[in-house]
Amino acid sequence: MSRTIDYYFFVISPFAYLGSQELERIVREHGVQVNVKPIEVKTVFGETGGVPPAKRPKVRQDYxxxxxxxxxxxxxxxxxxxxxxxxxxxxxxxxxxIAAGRNGSDSLTLAHALLRACWAEERDISDAATVGAVADAVGLDGAALVEQARKEDTQAEFQRVTREAIDRGVFGSPWYVVDGEPFWGQDRLDFVERKLAGPVR
Structure with missing residues (x-):
């Protein structure tokens, strides 16, 4: 039976970017399904006590x-x-x-490409032309995805998944759930992999 990872993340999270390719490797090598679930940073931080990096004490910013x-x-x-x-x-x-996932497209690859665009390519992923170009570059229909992304039902799904995440105890990014067990941070992917290698519980 295939295992599943629920992957919650902020699309502007540097740590989600740094863990993204490693997550792709784990998914590929273990043959697991991944549910790609972008969540809204402002709402998650606002309801769980998170503080944006620029508002943290300098010692925390430095570290x-x-x-x-x-x-x-x-x-x-x-x-x-x-x-x-x-x-x-x-x-x-x-x-x-979200639209890519609904279409049956490779939303995990698109997620990594958008994270990379922000954190390695100096691109503005709030810009429609940029999002469309990034999607095109990974073999998807960027214009169609941007159009779908703007629709009310897609944005409602974004808010629904954000609420789902908070209800499941998510307070940071990236966040992985395997068999109901949470793992916070890309530095916990080794534990995610151990979990996947063990018995289903």
Whole structure:
């Protein structure tokens, strides 16, 4: 029986970006299904006590940069510590990922491409032309996805999944759930993989 990962993340999260390719590897090698669930950062932080990076005490901001440098070197991924387009509104990019999943397209690959666009390519993923171009580059119909992303039902789904995440105890990004067990942070992907290698419980 195939295992499933519920993957909750902010589309402007650097740590989701840094873990994204490793997640893709785990999904591929273990043959698991992944439910790709972008969630709204403002709502999650607002309801769970999170603080945006720019509003955190300087010592916390400084250590965040230490961790970002550490993990971008460990993962071998390019990273701009202070990208030109961060933070930006997340609704359009999230909507495109949701629309891709509804269409049966590869929403995980699109999610990584949008994260990379923000954190390595200095692109504005709140911009419709950018979101469409990123989708086109991974073989999807960017214009159609942007149109679907803007629709009321797609944005309602974004809010529904955000509420679902909060109700399940999610307070950060990325967040993975396997067999009901939560894992917060891309630095917990080794534990996710161990969980997948073990028996179903």
């Amino acid at each position: 965040r940069f230490v961790e970002l440098r550490r993990w971008h070197e460990a993962r071998g991924l390019p990273l701009n510590l202070e990208p030109a387009h961060f933070p930006v509104l997340d609704a359009l990019a999230a909507g495109a990922i």
